[in-house]
Amino acid sequence: MRPTFDFTPLFRSTVGFDRLLNTLENANRLEAVDAWPPYDIVKAGEDTYRVTLAVAGFAPEELTLDHEPNLLVVSGQKAGEETAPYLHRGIAHRDFRRRFELADHVKVTGANLADGLLTIDLVREIPEAMKPRRIEIGRAQPQSLPTTETRQIESDQQAA
Structure with a gap:
Protein backbone atom coordinates (compact mmCIF):
# COMPACT_ATOMS: atom_id res chain seq x y z
CA MET A 1 0.00 0.00 0.00
CA ALA A 32 -5.40 0.82 -12.25
CA VAL A 33 -2.26 1.06 -14.33
CA ASP A 34 -2.43 -0.39 -17.81
CA ALA A 35 1.07 -1.52 -18.73
CA TRP A 36 0.33 -1.83 -22.43
CA PRO A 37 1.96 -0.81 -24.67
CA PRO A 38 5.34 -0.90 -22.94
CA TYR A 39 7.43 2.24 -23.37
CA ASP A 40 10.82 3.81 -22.60
CA ILE A 41 11.66 7.42 -21.82
CA VAL A 42 15.24 8.47 -22.53
CA LYS A 43 16.97 11.78 -21.84
CA ALA A 44 18.88 12.13 -25.10
CA GLY A 45 20.57 15.44 -24.32
CA GLU A 46 20.47 18.48 -22.06
CA ASP A 47 17.03 19.55 -23.32
CA THR A 48 16.01 16.63 -25.57
CA TYR A 49 14.01 13.52 -24.73
CA ARG A 50 12.81 10.45 -26.60
CA VAL A 51 9.74 8.33 -25.84
CA THR A 52 9.66 4.90 -27.49
CA LEU A 53 6.51 2.77 -27.47
CA ALA A 54 6.34 -0.86 -28.59
CA VAL A 55 3.33 -0.88 -30.93
CA ALA A 56 3.88 -4.07 -32.92
CA GLY A 57 1.13 -4.72 -35.44
CA PHE A 58 -0.03 -1.09 -35.71
CA ALA A 59 0.27 0.82 -38.97
CA PRO A 60 1.05 4.57 -38.94
CA GLU A 61 -2.55 5.41 -39.92
CA GLU A 62 -3.83 3.48 -36.88
CA LEU A 63 -1.80 5.62 -34.45
CA THR A 64 -2.64 9.12 -33.28
CA LEU A 65 -0.43 11.65 -31.50
CA ASP A 66 -2.11 14.61 -29.81
CA HIS A 67 0.05 17.35 -28.31
CA GLU A 68 -1.88 19.59 -25.95
CA PRO A 69 -0.37 22.10 -23.53
CA ASN A 70 1.70 20.07 -21.06
CA LEU A 71 0.23 16.79 -22.30
CA LEU A 72 1.09 14.21 -24.96
CA VAL A 73 -1.55 11.61 -25.76
CA VAL A 74 -0.64 8.58 -27.88
CA SER A 75 -3.51 6.36 -28.95
CA GLY A 76 -3.86 3.40 -31.23
CA GLN A 77 -6.98 1.90 -32.76
CA LYS A 78 -6.93 -1.14 -34.99
CA ALA A 79 -8.78 -0.68 -38.24
CA GLY A 80 -10.55 -4.03 -38.31
CA GLU A 81 -10.66 -7.26 -36.40
CA GLU A 82 -9.28 -10.33 -38.10
CA THR A 83 -11.67 -13.25 -38.23
CA ALA A 84 -9.03 -15.97 -38.61
CA PRO A 85 -9.39 -18.83 -36.13
CA TYR A 86 -6.40 -18.38 -33.82
CA LEU A 87 -4.99 -21.32 -31.91
CA HIS A 88 -2.98 -18.89 -29.80
CA ARG A 89 -3.06 -15.08 -29.87
CA GLY A 90 -0.07 -13.62 -28.02
CA ILE A 91 0.35 -10.38 -29.97
CA ALA A 92 -1.98 -7.81 -28.48
CA HIS A 93 -4.03 -5.88 -31.00
CA ARG A 94 -6.18 -4.01 -28.53
CA ASP A 95 -6.81 -0.30 -28.65
CA PHE A 96 -4.81 1.86 -26.26
CA ARG A 97 -4.45 5.39 -25.00
CA ARG A 98 -1.27 6.45 -23.21
CA ARG A 99 -0.86 9.89 -21.60
CA PHE A 100 2.40 11.64 -20.82
CA GLU A 101 2.49 14.78 -18.66
CA LEU A 102 4.95 17.25 -20.15
CA ALA A 103 6.83 20.02 -18.39
CA ASP A 104 6.40 23.62 -19.43
CA HIS A 105 7.91 24.49 -22.82
CA VAL A 106 8.38 20.85 -23.92
CA LYS A 107 7.40 20.39 -27.55
CA VAL A 108 7.14 17.39 -29.87
CA THR A 109 9.65 17.70 -32.71
CA GLY A 110 8.97 14.46 -34.58
CA ALA A 111 7.66 10.91 -34.55
CA ASN A 112 8.73 7.80 -36.48
CA LEU A 113 7.43 4.25 -36.70
CA ALA A 114 9.97 1.55 -37.56
CA ASP A 115 10.20 -2.14 -36.70
CA GLY A 116 7.14 -1.95 -34.42
CA LEU A 117 8.58 0.91 -32.33
CA LEU A 118 7.02 4.36 -32.28
CA THR A 119 9.69 6.92 -31.43
CA ILE A 120 8.63 10.41 -30.37
CA ASP A 121 11.26 13.14 -30.08
CA LEU A 122 10.72 15.96 -27.58
CA VAL A 123 12.67 19.12 -26.88
CA ARG A 124 12.43 21.71 -24.13
CA GLU A 125 12.57 25.17 -25.71
CA ILE A 126 12.76 27.88 -23.09
CA PRO A 127 11.59 31.23 -24.49
CA GLU A 128 14.30 33.87 -24.82
CA ALA A 129 12.53 36.10 -22.29
CA MET A 130 12.75 33.37 -19.63
CA LYS A 131 16.40 32.47 -20.14
CA PRO A 132 18.89 33.85 -17.66
CA ARG A 133 20.77 36.83 -18.97
CA ARG A 134 23.82 38.71 -17.82
CA ILE A 135 23.48 42.38 -16.97
CA GLU A 136 26.55 44.45 -17.78
CA ILE A 137 27.64 46.75 -15.02
CA GLY A 138 28.89 50.09 -16.29
CA ARG A 139 31.44 52.39 -14.70
CA ALA A 140 29.97 55.54 -13.33
CA GLN A 141 31.92 58.75 -13.88
CA PRO A 142 32.81 60.40 -10.60
CA GLN A 143 30.52 63.30 -10.08
CA SER A 144 32.30 66.55 -9.48
CA LEU A 145 30.97 68.86 -6.85
CA PRO A 146 29.62 72.16 -8.12
CA THR A 147 32.29 74.83 -7.99
CA THR A 148 31.48 77.96 -6.12
CA GLU A 149 33.40 81.15 -6.36
CA THR A 150 34.91 82.22 -3.14
CA ARG A 151 34.43 85.89 -2.38
CA GLN A 152 36.40 87.93 -0.05
CA ILE A 153 34.48 90.58 1.73
CA GLU A 154 36.26 93.86 1.62
CA SER A 155 35.53 96.59 4.02
CA ASP A 156 36.06 100.21 3.25
CA GLN A 157 35.76 101.23 6.82
CA GLN A 158 38.81 101.48 8.93
CA ALA A 159 38.92 100.70 12.50
CA ALA A 160 39.20 103.72 14.83
Missing part, protein backbone atom coordinates in the same frame (compact mmCIF):
# COMPACT_ATOMS: atom_id res chain seq x y z
CA ARG A 2 1.33 3.40 -0.99
CA PRO A 3 1.29 6.18 1.59
CA THR A 4 -0.87 9.17 0.82
CA PHE A 5 0.44 12.68 1.30
CA ASP A 6 -1.58 15.75 2.18
CA PHE A 7 -0.39 18.69 0.08
CA THR A 8 -2.87 21.16 1.63
CA PRO A 9 -0.23 22.99 3.72
CA LEU A 10 1.81 23.57 0.56
CA PHE A 11 -1.22 25.00 -1.26
CA ARG A 12 -1.68 27.48 1.59
CA SER A 13 1.91 28.70 1.65
CA THR A 14 2.99 28.75 -2.00
CA VAL A 15 2.04 30.85 -4.98
CA GLY A 16 2.37 29.67 -8.56
CA PHE A 17 3.18 26.04 -7.78
CA ASP A 18 -0.39 24.80 -8.10
CA ARG A 19 0.28 22.89 -11.33
CA LEU A 20 3.22 21.06 -9.77
CA LEU A 21 1.26 20.23 -6.64
CA ASN A 22 -1.72 19.03 -8.68
CA THR A 23 0.59 16.75 -10.67
CA LEU A 24 2.02 15.30 -7.46
CA GLU A 25 -1.45 14.84 -6.06
CA ASN A 26 -2.66 13.09 -9.24
CA ALA A 27 0.39 10.81 -9.29
CA ASN A 28 -0.32 9.87 -5.70
CA ARG A 29 -3.82 8.57 -6.44
CA LEU A 30 -4.17 4.84 -6.78
CA GLU A 31 -5.32 3.99 -10.26
Whole structure:
Protein backbone atom coordinates (compact mmCIF):
# COMPACT_ATOMS: atom_id res chain seq x y z
CA MET A 1 0.00 0.00 0.00
CA ARG A 2 1.33 3.40 -0.99
CA PRO A 3 1.29 6.18 1.59
CA THR A 4 -0.87 9.17 0.82
CA PHE A 5 0.44 12.68 1.30
CA ASP A 6 -1.58 15.75 2.18
CA PHE A 7 -0.39 18.69 0.08
CA THR A 8 -2.87 21.16 1.63
CA PRO A 9 -0.23 22.99 3.72
CA LEU A 10 1.81 23.57 0.56
CA PHE A 11 -1.22 25.00 -1.26
CA ARG A 12 -1.68 27.48 1.59
CA SER A 13 1.91 28.70 1.65
CA THR A 14 2.99 28.75 -2.00
CA VAL A 15 2.04 30.85 -4.98
CA GLY A 16 2.37 29.67 -8.56
CA PHE A 17 3.18 26.04 -7.78
CA ASP A 18 -0.39 24.80 -8.10
CA ARG A 19 0.28 22.89 -11.33
CA LEU A 20 3.22 21.06 -9.77
CA LEU A 21 1.26 20.23 -6.64
CA ASN A 22 -1.72 19.03 -8.68
CA THR A 23 0.59 16.75 -10.67
CA LEU A 24 2.02 15.30 -7.46
CA GLU A 25 -1.45 14.84 -6.06
CA ASN A 26 -2.66 13.09 -9.24
CA ALA A 27 0.39 10.81 -9.29
CA ASN A 28 -0.32 9.87 -5.70
CA ARG A 29 -3.82 8.57 -6.44
CA LEU A 30 -4.17 4.84 -6.78
CA GLU A 31 -5.32 3.99 -10.26
CA ALA A 32 -5.40 0.82 -12.25
CA VAL A 33 -2.26 1.06 -14.33
CA ASP A 34 -2.43 -0.39 -17.81
CA ALA A 35 1.07 -1.52 -18.73
CA TRP A 36 0.33 -1.83 -22.43
CA PRO A 37 1.96 -0.81 -24.67
CA PRO A 38 5.34 -0.90 -22.94
CA TYR A 39 7.43 2.24 -23.37
CA ASP A 40 10.82 3.81 -22.60
CA ILE A 41 11.66 7.42 -21.82
CA VAL A 42 15.24 8.47 -22.53
CA LYS A 43 16.97 11.78 -21.84
CA ALA A 44 18.88 12.13 -25.10
CA GLY A 45 20.57 15.44 -24.32
CA GLU A 46 20.47 18.48 -22.06
CA ASP A 47 17.03 19.55 -23.32
CA THR A 48 16.01 16.63 -25.57
CA TYR A 49 14.01 13.52 -24.73
CA ARG A 50 12.81 10.45 -26.60
CA VAL A 51 9.74 8.33 -25.84
CA THR A 52 9.66 4.90 -27.49
CA LEU A 53 6.51 2.77 -27.47
CA ALA A 54 6.34 -0.86 -28.59
CA VAL A 55 3.33 -0.88 -30.93
CA ALA A 56 3.88 -4.07 -32.92
CA GLY A 57 1.13 -4.72 -35.44
CA PHE A 58 -0.03 -1.09 -35.71
CA ALA A 59 0.27 0.82 -38.97
CA PRO A 60 1.05 4.57 -38.94
CA GLU A 61 -2.55 5.41 -39.92
CA GLU A 62 -3.83 3.48 -36.88
CA LEU A 63 -1.80 5.62 -34.45
CA THR A 64 -2.64 9.12 -33.28
CA LEU A 65 -0.43 11.65 -31.50
CA ASP A 66 -2.11 14.61 -29.81
CA HIS A 67 0.05 17.35 -28.31
CA GLU A 68 -1.88 19.59 -25.95
CA PRO A 69 -0.37 22.10 -23.53
CA ASN A 70 1.70 20.07 -21.06
CA LEU A 71 0.23 16.79 -22.30
CA LEU A 72 1.09 14.21 -24.96
CA VAL A 73 -1.55 11.61 -25.76
CA VAL A 74 -0.64 8.58 -27.88
CA SER A 75 -3.51 6.36 -28.95
CA GLY A 76 -3.86 3.40 -31.23
CA GLN A 77 -6.98 1.90 -32.76
CA LYS A 78 -6.93 -1.14 -34.99
CA ALA A 79 -8.78 -0.68 -38.24
CA GLY A 80 -10.55 -4.03 -38.31
CA GLU A 81 -10.66 -7.26 -36.40
CA GLU A 82 -9.28 -10.33 -38.10
CA THR A 83 -11.67 -13.25 -38.23
CA ALA A 84 -9.03 -15.97 -38.61
CA PRO A 85 -9.39 -18.83 -36.13
CA TYR A 86 -6.40 -18.38 -33.82
CA LEU A 87 -4.99 -21.32 -31.91
CA HIS A 88 -2.98 -18.89 -29.80
CA ARG A 89 -3.06 -15.08 -29.87
CA GLY A 90 -0.07 -13.62 -28.02
CA ILE A 91 0.35 -10.38 -29.97
CA ALA A 92 -1.98 -7.81 -28.48
CA HIS A 93 -4.03 -5.88 -31.00
CA ARG A 94 -6.18 -4.01 -28.53
CA ASP A 95 -6.81 -0.30 -28.65
CA PHE A 96 -4.81 1.86 -26.26
CA ARG A 97 -4.45 5.39 -25.00
CA ARG A 98 -1.27 6.45 -23.21
CA ARG A 99 -0.86 9.89 -21.60
CA PHE A 100 2.40 11.64 -20.82
CA GLU A 101 2.49 14.78 -18.66
CA LEU A 102 4.95 17.25 -20.15
CA ALA A 103 6.83 20.02 -18.39
CA ASP A 104 6.40 23.62 -19.43
CA HIS A 105 7.91 24.49 -22.82
CA VAL A 106 8.38 20.85 -23.92
CA LYS A 107 7.40 20.39 -27.55
CA VAL A 108 7.14 17.39 -29.87
CA THR A 109 9.65 17.70 -32.71
CA GLY A 110 8.97 14.46 -34.58
CA ALA A 111 7.66 10.91 -34.55
CA ASN A 112 8.73 7.80 -36.48
CA LEU A 113 7.43 4.25 -36.70
CA ALA A 114 9.97 1.55 -37.56
CA ASP A 115 10.20 -2.14 -36.70
CA GLY A 116 7.14 -1.95 -34.42
CA LEU A 117 8.58 0.91 -32.33
CA LEU A 118 7.02 4.36 -32.28
CA THR A 119 9.69 6.92 -31.43
CA ILE A 120 8.63 10.41 -30.37
CA ASP A 121 11.26 13.14 -30.08
CA LEU A 122 10.72 15.96 -27.58
CA VAL A 123 12.67 19.12 -26.88
CA ARG A 124 12.43 21.71 -24.13
CA GLU A 125 12.57 25.17 -25.71
CA ILE A 126 12.76 27.88 -23.09
CA PRO A 127 11.59 31.23 -24.49
CA GLU A 128 14.30 33.87 -24.82
CA ALA A 129 12.53 36.10 -22.29
CA MET A 130 12.75 33.37 -19.63
CA LYS A 131 16.40 32.47 -20.14
CA PRO A 132 18.89 33.85 -17.66
CA ARG A 133 20.77 36.83 -18.97
CA ARG A 134 23.82 38.71 -17.82
CA ILE A 135 23.48 42.38 -16.97
CA GLU A 136 26.55 44.45 -17.78
CA ILE A 137 27.64 46.75 -15.02
CA GLY A 138 28.89 50.09 -16.29
CA ARG A 139 31.44 52.39 -14.70
CA ALA A 140 29.97 55.54 -13.33
CA GLN A 141 31.92 58.75 -13.88
CA PRO A 142 32.81 60.40 -10.60
CA GLN A 143 30.52 63.30 -10.08
CA SER A 144 32.30 66.55 -9.48
CA LEU A 145 30.97 68.86 -6.85
CA PRO A 146 29.62 72.16 -8.12
CA THR A 147 32.29 74.83 -7.99
CA THR A 148 31.48 77.96 -6.12
CA GLU A 149 33.40 81.15 -6.36
CA THR A 150 34.91 82.22 -3.14
CA ARG A 151 34.43 85.89 -2.38
CA GLN A 152 36.40 87.93 -0.05
CA ILE A 153 34.48 90.58 1.73
CA GLU A 154 36.26 93.86 1.62
CA SER A 155 35.53 96.59 4.02
CA ASP A 156 36.06 100.21 3.25
CA GLN A 157 35.76 101.23 6.82
CA GLN A 158 38.81 101.48 8.93
CA ALA A 159 38.92 100.70 12.50
CA ALA A 160 39.20 103.72 14.83
